[in-house]
Amino acid sequence: MTKLLRTWGQEKTFVQFVLVKTDAYVRNAAWMSSETNLTAVKEKRWDQGPAQYMKSLPVHKQKKMVRKAFRKLEKMKHEPVQQDKNNMESLIQLVISQDLTIRQQIRKMREIDIAIEKNELEVCMGWTESAEENTDKEACYSEQPCDYQLQEYIYTNDGVLQLEEELEQHKQLIQVLTNEIEEEIKSICLKDVDDTEKAAENSEWEYKDDTSVEGLKDELEDSMKKGLAIHMNLLEIQKQLQYNEVIMQSKMRECELLAGQLSTLHIADNVDHLCSLSFKDIKKGSIGQIRLPKTMSKTDVNDTDSDTGISSTHSQDSLSPCLEISAPPI
Known part of the structure; x- marks a missing residue:
């Protein structure tokens, strides 16, 4: 139971x-x-x-x-x-x-987070680098304008020299091509004359000369094609030369402007230095020329810039009338 x-x-x-x-x-x-x-x-x-x-x-x-x-x-x-x-x-x-799907999603989310962080870091680094470059450029322009202008002047001088060399090379190539074209034209003309003479002399053998005439025609066509190609190349080279000449003129103008700016900068520096002299020094040298301060040596007066090669005598010559200042009446 x-x-x-x-x-x-x-x-x-x-x-x-x-x-x-x-x-x-x-x-x-x-x-x-x-x-x-x-x-x-x-x-x-x-x-x-x-x-x-x-x-x-x-x-x-x-x-x-x-x-x-x-x-x-x-x-x-x-x-x-x-x-x-x-x-x-x-x-x-x-x-x-x-559980598997959740783990896969977690991995994907982690990978996406890592990629986002990398992109954010790259963007931040790019912003910081651009900001630093801008600040550095502004500081260079504000603190050292003369050095920056001198560097540009040096760069433009190098570019001018390179352009001049390229122009000379192009001119030489043009002369060589023109000589070759003239020689080919002369040879073609001589061949035509010889062919006509031979055709007149050998009128009896016309059936033989037909093949030679066709060959000459082919040669003439080939030579004409070559001449046209050479002519087109010459036109392109001339265009390039004109463009290079325009660039040269613009660079020369820039060089002149930079030279004028440099001279004005030197004049301004000398004027500021002269104005800093006291009235007593002017009194002691009543009519004589104002002497340069002891801190400036002869080497400083006739010194040349190591970067540009422009001597400071240029600025002194421009300042020669200003150096001789008569003392004011007592």
Whole structure:
């Protein structure tokens, strides 16, 4: 009985046990026919309860019924366990797949963050470099305008020399090409004259001369094509020379402007220095020329710039009328 209750599991509440007396069970008589037995059994089925009905059955059928009941109970036990297992496996697979997708997304997000940080650093570095360059340029222009102008002047001088050399080379090439063209034209003319003379002398052999005339025509066409190509090259070279001459003129103008600016700068420096002299020094040298200060040496007066090669005597010559200043009347 306890085994049966355990096997039913959760459905114990629906199980009922009924006690039946053995005397209540009446076996069929042997002399009764099969029909009477069937009718009696049917009537008893409706009248008797489940326990009585089970006892009315033979022993082998009772065993079969008990086995079927136990099988059904086992199936009922295993079905929820299998369902739970299947549900758990599906949940585990979902969790694993979601974990993988989340990890992949996290990796992608990290890579994107690293790329964004790199781009931001590059942009910031570019901004800082551009700002530093601008500040350096402004400082150079404000603090050292003379040095910057001198460097530009040197650069323009080098460029002028290079342009002059290129112009000379182009001129030489043009002369060589013109000489070659003239020689080719002369050779073509001589060939034409020779061909005409030969044609006049050998009028009898016209059928032989036809081939030579065709060859000469081909040669003339080739030479004309070559001459046209050379002419086009000459035109292009002339255009380049004109362009280079224009550039040279512009560079020369820039050089002149820079030289004038340099001279004005030297004049301004000397005037400031002269104005800094005190009135007492002017009084001591009543009519004489104003002497240069002791800090300036002769080498400073006649010194030349190592970068440009322009001597400071130029500025002194421009200042020669200003150096001799008469003392004011006392």
